[in-house]
Amino acid sequence: MSATDAPKMIALAGLPNCGKTSLFNALTGSRQKVANYPGVTVERKEGAIGLPDGRTLRVLDLPGTYSLDARTPDEAITRDVLLGKIQGEDPPVALVAVADATNLERNLGLVLELRDLNVPLVLALNMMDLARKRGLELDLVRLSVELGIPVVPTVAVKNLGLNELLAAVDEALRANPAAAPRTEWKRSDSASVRARFSEVDRVLKASTKKSGTPALWTERLDRIFLHPVLGFVVLASVLAFMFQAIFSWASIPQDWIEQGVAAFGSWVGSLLADGPLKSLLVDGVIAGVGSVLVFLPQILILFSFILVLEDSGYLARAAFIMDRVMGGVGLHGRAFIPLLSSFACAIPGILSTRTIANPRDRLATILVAPLTTCSARLPVYTLLVGAFIPDQPFFGPFRMQGAVLFGLYLAGTIAPLTMAWLFRRTILRGPKPPLLMELPTYKLPSLKGVLLGLIERAKIFLRRAGTVILSLSVLVWFLSSYPAPPATAPGPAEGGAPAIHYSYAGRLGHAVEPLLKPLGFDWRVGIALIPGFAAREVMVSALGTVYALEGDETQVEKALGERLAVSWSLATALSLIVWYIFAPQCLSTLAVVRRETNTWKWPLFLLGYMTALAYVASFATFHLVGWLWGSA
Amino acid sequence: MKKTMTLGELKKGMRARITAVNAATDEMTRSFLEIGILEGSPVRVVHQAPLGGDPIAVEVRGALIALRRQEAAGIDVELLHEPHAEGPES
Numbered sequence: 001m002s003a004t005d006a007p008k009m010i011a012l013a014g015l016p017n018c019g020k021t022s023l024f025n026a027l028t029g030s031r032q033k034v035a036n037y038p039g040v041t042v043e044r045k046e047g048a049i050g051l052p053d054g055r056t057l058r059v060l061d062l063p064g065t066y067s068l069d070a071r072t073p074d075e076a077i078t079r080d081v082l083l084g085k086i087q088g089e090d091p092p093v094a095l096v097a098v099a100d101a102t103n104l105e106r107n108l109g110l111v112l113e114l115r116d117l118n119v120p121l122v123l124a125l126n127m128m129d130l131a132r133k134r135g136l137e138l139d140l141v142r143l144s145v146e147l148g149i150p151v152v153p154t155v156a157v158k159n160l161g162l163n164e165l166l167a168a169v170d171e172a173l174r175a176n177p178a179a180a181p182r183t184e185w186k187r188s189d190s191a192s193v194r195a196r197f198s199e200v201d202r203v204l205k206a207s208t209k210k211s212g213t214p215a216l217w218t219e220r221l222d223r224i225f226l227h228p229v230l231g232f233v234v235l236a237s238v239l240a241f242m243f244q245a246i247f248s249w250a251s252i253p254q255d256w257i258e259q260g261v262a263a264f265g266s267w268v269g270s271l272l273a274d275g276p277l278k279s280l281l282v283d284g285v286i287a288g289v290g291s292v293l294v295f296l297p298q299i300l301i302l303f304s305f306i307l308v309l310e311d312s313g314y315l316a317r318a319a320f321i322m323d324r325v326m327g328g329v330g331l332h333g334r335a336f337i338p339l340l341s342s343f344a345c346a347i348p349g350i351l352s353t354r355t356i357a358n359p360r361d362r363l364a365t366i367l368v369a370p371l372t373t374c375s376a377r378l379p380v381y382t383l384l385v386g387a388f389i390p391d392q393p394f395f396g397p398f399r400m401q402g403a404v405l406f407g408l409y410l411a412g413t414i415a416p417l418t419m420a421w422l423f424r425r426t427i428l429r430g431p432k433p434p435l436l437m438e439l440p441t442y443k444l445p446s447l448k449g450v451l452l453g454l455i456e457r458a459k460i461f462l463r464r465a466g467t468v469i470l471s472l473s474v475l476v477w478f479l480s481s482y483p484a485p486p487a488t489a490p491g492p493a494e495g496g497a498p499a500i501h502y503s504y505a506g507r508l509g510h511a512v513e514p515l516l517k518p519l520g521f522d523w524r525v526g527i528a529l530i531p532g533f534a535a536r537e538v539m540v541s542a543l544g545t546v547y548a549l550e551g552d553e554t555q556v557e558k559a560l561g562e563r564l565a566v567s568w569s570l571a572t573a574l575s576l577i578v579w580y581i582f583a584p585q586c587l588s589t590l591a592v593v594r595r596e597t598n599t600w601k602w603p604l605f606l607l608g609y610m611t612a613l614a615y616v617a618s619f620a621t622f623h624l625v626g627w628l629w630g631s632a
Numbered sequence: 633m634k635k636t637m638t639l640g641e642l643k644k645g646m647r648a649r650i651t652a653v654n655a656a657t658d659e660m661t662r663s664f665l666e667i668g669i670l671e672g673s674p675v676r677v678v679h680q681a682p683l684g685g686d687p688i689a690v691e692v693r694g695a696l697i698a699l700r701r702q703e704a705a706g707i708d709v710e711l712l713h714e715p716h717a718e719g720p721e722s
Contacts, residue, residue: 067666071659103694106668190658193665214694219678222696226689228682320698324683327700333687357663434703435687436663439696 288473330424
């Protein structure tokens with residue numbers, strides 16, 4: 001096969017919120033590959049289209065940008081891909097400029113910049129149905145002549161105009177095969193930005209027969225959502241509903257998974273003779289991975305809320321309402337979105353700080369994002385809250401356990417804001433970061449987009465469960481099982497120490513016990529905290545394994561929570577909960593911070609300050625609770 | 633009568649036309665221009681955030697843009713009256 005037969009790659013470029021990703025989803029369906037660009041953590045989305053004549057086209061969905069004068073790392077990727085400046089990434093042979101047809105006076109500026117690249121270019125006027133509904137009448141032929149490029153109306157969410165678009169791309173490729181693409185970009189000065197917009201105005205004046213009216217619904221909704229009082233009420237209700245949903249909706253599928261894992265464990269157990277293999281599979285693999293798998297429903301519910309809120313355009317409003325709070329502690333107005341994403345996971349949160357241009361403002365957000373209550377803390381919280389907080393009515397429809405959990409999330413909100421305030425007054429002093437953000441038109445989130453996003457998250461979670469968590473579970477099992485107690489030692493039945501006492505993990509746990517004793521943790525918690533440094537939720541699976549190995553036959557049947565409830569004091573449980581409000585244990589987060597800040601200094605600082613906070617807070621909690629209840 | 637003010641001084645519901653964009657830094661000026669805040673464009677203050685009316689959301693070139701009054705002070709505007717509130721000769 002010669003090089004010319006290999007599938008060619010085209011790229012989609014457009015402003016944020018222009019419907020570029022919907023168009024990408026419509027063109028490629030589920031034939032998508034999500035990876036990162038080499039050396040950076042910007043998501044690279046590639047898909048494939050089968051053309052009617054049997055050929056295949058590769059399609060790249062570039063990060064949204066207002067201009068090729070990139071100001072953020074994401075925007076820089078778009079420019080560098082287009083100029084062919086990324087190692088191992090061939091520049092696309094043709095471009096589709098995606099423009100929101102309801103707002104051409106903003107969208108065409110980028111089209112003019114793309115035109116200057118000398119690459120075959122087609123303009124997709126997306127959301128054309130909406131634009132027509134709002135009364136826009138365009139002379140498409142005139143627009144095409146004024147711009148000098150083919151123009152195709154599309155409605156990505158309804159799969160309209162896709163074939164015409166592909167035909168136009170094919171045609172453009174055939175017509176200009178010998179163009180010499182630009183490889184250098186000179187930053188435009190203010191004058192050329194102004195000139196670009198004048199040109200846009202001229203083109204539009206020539207080709208618009210009738211202007212559309214502004215989005216009526218957006219204004220109506222904003223009268224409520226951005227209302228000085230109601231806006232807060234709506235935001236608080238949305239967040240309260242979200243957290244309530246995470247717990248009530250998830251409980252049924254969680255029960256299924258829990259029962260499924262237990263049934264699978266005893267089925268496997270019944271097939272195997274007692275011995276190391278059975279112990280490895282049942283106590284190590286199934287108990288370890290199963291205890292984490294249970295949290296998949298909660299994580300998916302959390303992500304669906306975030307995806308829907310983001311897609312609908314509400315998230316930007318939330319950032320607008322919260323700007324006073326964010327700005328008050330010295331964070332960038334856009335920092336609200338990374339911090340909210342961090343409730344799901346700090347990693348996408350830290351990655352979304354890329355929309356913050358100033359490095360210092362960005363660093364402040366990165367350093368506090370891991371304090372937000374991420375979903376990996378949920379397993380720990382749910383386990384301990386379920387075991388130690390009575391399930392009784394608290395206030396109105398809210399129950400005690402939910403209220404405590406809400407309190408934990410509140411702590412995970414106040415902590416990052418307080419630390420940001422502190423950092424901006426000490427190590428990251430600087431002028432208050434500016435706010436300049438588009439509030440996109442509201443739209444119904446596309447089911448397809450949300451589903452594709454959820455599948456992606458589920459894959460990442462399951463991959464983690466199948467690799468990191470599986471191998472750590474096996475490691476914990478091994479360290480907790482070997483070496484076996486000497487033959488002369490009395491068994492638990494004769495009042496001797498359980499077997500785990502003699503193992504490597506037991507010894508390790510005992511070795512760190514003096515450090516953890518002031519916090520109310522014994523050596524078993526020590527064993528669980530050590531692998532927990534790789535990923536927070538592994539703490540739960542490690543505890544599961546430790547207690548599974550330690551327990552006698554009558555206890556194996558009981559769930560981990562019930563076993564903890566009888567063996568720990570309230571002070572110990574609360575101390576461990578508080579530890580996890582601050583605990584930095586997540587290697588992946590530290591690795592991402594290393595990559596994003598390009599130095600080891602900041603991840604190490606993060607690890608240091610969070611561990612110190614966790615230690616002090618746990619110490620205080622353990623002694624305070626012990627003093628109040630006399631149970632320490 | 634045309635009165636010159638800055639965008640940062642406008643109250644909710646006021647309309648104006650942008651006459652000059654001179655932000656504190658060159659970077660900021662270019663950011664304003666790129667997002668569509670540029671000379672000649674009409675603007676309207678559509679919303680103001682709770683707690684002190686800052687930041688504001690302005691409608692400009694068909695989009696809703698959020699910014700703080702402090703930065704908006706770098707944008708000179710001339711007030712426009714409501715079209716229906718004035719005579720044909722304005």
